[in-house]
Amino acid sequence: MNIKFYKYQGAGNDFILIDHREASLKNIDTKAVAQLCDRRFGIGADGLMFLLNSDGYDFEMVYHNADGNVGSMCGNGGRCIVAFAKHLGIFDTETNFLAVDGPHYAKISAEGNWVELQMIDVDTINNDEEAFVLNTGSPHYVKEVEGLETMDVYTEGYNIRNNETYKTNGINVNFVEKKPDHFFVRTFERGVEDETYACGTGVTAVAMAMAKKQNQIGQVVTPIVVLGGNMEINFSYDGQKFTDVFLCGPAEKVFEGEINL
Template sequence: MRISFTKMHGLGNDFIMLDRRETALPAMTPPVAKALADRTTGIGCDQLIVLEPCDSADFRMRIFNSDGGEVEACGNAARAVALLHGAPARVQTDGGVIALEPTTDGARVDMGEPRFDWTDIPLAYAMDTLAMPVGWEMLENPSAVNVGNPHVIFFVDDIDAVPLDILGPQIENDPLFPERINVNVASIVNREAIRLRVWERGVGLTRACGTGACATAVVAMKRGLVDRKVTVTLPGGDLSIEWTEADRILMAGPATESFRGSFEWDQFA
């Protein structure tokens, strides 16, 4: 069976998009997602996105990381979905319902409300998630938040001095995080700007992470380090993040279609 796909990216965080809303496709599985995501023998991507019919929203977005694991949320993919859909929509994810809309220069997404309780991250045991009394070598006293998926955030003077390729996988798989964790290192530039690098759970170092930008921004706001609207600069580019008085996280930034193609399902199943 030959399957059509669209390749997209948000600030270099790239996706294979499969649309099952009106066309019957085989059910996605972690092994197939991992095979398609392989950059040598597959199409190659950070995440594979499957759009499906849904009764509780306009449609459902399923998200598979490049290791084949299914995850709850992806902010950059949400902007790509807005561009692909071409109209405002309410979208069901495993992290909750999000609202998205295309804009003239990308897309805007209402990512919902952040959750700070230790059980929502989740952590292995109770602690203050705003000032966690833990550390890994040079990274100490982080904050944690769930913005549809779980993140831990470290504020440092120089994000480029952190060996995130080494510390990222150690922290991601630490027993403190029973569902693993996305790892963010951030530097405050001023009250309206943050620099950020992300080790993404199940992916690794990434050029951009939309949920990481949201998580880092709201934690910096909760700590009083920045104002309620900031620009977060990642290796792939900038995202605008606002935490409204109604407790909603609004993310805006670019999304791009790279190309379209097709593949034989049996070659990857």
């Protein structure tokens, strides 16, 4: 079976995208998805997304982790599929689409390489000792550290993701270091089971956790630097709830092609 695919990346978080509006998801199973995402024997990606038709929305996003399993919400994946949908001519500058965590609104720059994606509201942040735990469409653990540039993120993240508290359902582990004019973030992602160059729901969780810690009430704009580039998170925070949450950053097509499964 020949499959037409597109490769996109958002701040170094890379994805395979497939226009599946005229096909059935049952044609591609978990094993095949994992094979496509394999960086040595497939195309290589942090995840794979199918774009489907959806009544009442411009399209639907179905996201699979690199291990082949259906995943929770992926923020950078959401931004990339918005850029992909614009490429397909589904919308012009603004869109409403459906994802696993519900409806999302997004807008894209005229050049088509900067996407602002509205994320879900969040009203609960818990603590695990000094770390913060919250769900921004996917579950996240946020820990503030020093010396993040040289930290062994894989080992530290793997150990937290697989400890007694989180090993059953898994959790994404974010380490953050405060810089003079931004936060530097590195993330170990469940499903990929490795550090990725960026994580959209992760940097959103970091921005919220740091706003709560610093009691930043009102409109908050948080510049974030990840291994794959620069991002920005905007939201309103009243001390209890985060609303009007936008994940902003680049989303660019890398290449397209066909592969036989």
